[in-house]
Amino acid sequence: MGERFFNFSAGPATLPLPVLERIRDDLPSLAGVGASVLEISHRSAHFGEILESAKDGISRLLGLPDTHKVLFVPGGARLQFSMVPMNLLRGSGKRADYILTGSWGRKAVPEAELEGDVRVCWSGEPDGYSTVPAAGEIADLGADAAYVHVTSNETIEGVQFTEVPDTGATPLVCDASSEFLSRPIAVDRYALLYAGAQKNVGPAGVTIVIVREDLLERVPAGLHTMLDYRNWVKHDSLINTPPAFAIYVVNLVTRWLIEEIGGLAAMQKRNEAKAARLYELIDSSDGYYRGHARADARSKMNVTFRLADADLEARFLEEAAARGLSGLKGHRSVGGIRASIYNAMPPEGVAALCDFMTEFRA
């Protein structure tokens, strides 16, 4: 095996080494099956067990109430930018409220506008998406709206809600792609939550959608089979051939979180310690490293910062790569440096990055 770098890529992103080793061991033949998970029928009892286990793992980690269902949908988080308004806005006679704290939320808006009336009720764009609204800051948030859409962690700018806004009786819809299963959440507050697996819980190819079942009564008639949440619930995510391998990996990641990490409270503790270490270094660098997000909105998952100029940033990236620290380049739309320190980034990786940053500055 080649040497593994510390991979700070935003997505697809680093996976837990024990999960990768298990995949390697299982690959030619799944125990008791005699074939690879890549080769078996998605209607087989064996795959059924994997699917059930993945749903059970996510439900247990989140403490999911019976009112909510876990779905595995292909098409990425971005398909949900369309499916959410198709199912919940179309024909509702209401508008949808979108809170924009970064680039992903902004991309969701035009898709929703194809289905109905949209109000951008708060935007961080004038401040370069460096912060989130304070609790209660948005006037009539969600009043008479079909739903409120929020992005709990904006991956590109590195801003995160500590707590998502209270929308009262109006359904709260959340894109949690880049922080899913990184900390405990009050999951009963969400009407619908979705997350592309490739940031924090698996490989690309599957998106986890958690939906409160009573919401489905609002789905209009006439949607295409594959775009109607009711069919995903009815067929238990098996309308057609699912992204079986991705679901299998998500299942292994949930087992790792439960058995080796000890659940989401333990994961949160570890994630907060990693983030604190990096932000402390940035804050004590006399402005050599300049954090992008305002201190109270800083992401625990994607740490974004800049150096004095693009040339110095290029040198930083080059020397970091030579030290086995990869994937640190900021998103092409904003530049700078971004260290994604998801669940699977070990504390040793953050320590190695901090050591490098101290030396580089010197």
Ligand SMILES: *Cc1c(COP(=O)(O)O)cnc(C)c1O
């Ligand atoms: C990466 C990302 C997306 C897009 O995910 P795809 O699965 O590539 O469609 C959407 N939202 C957030 C918050 C993301 O981090």
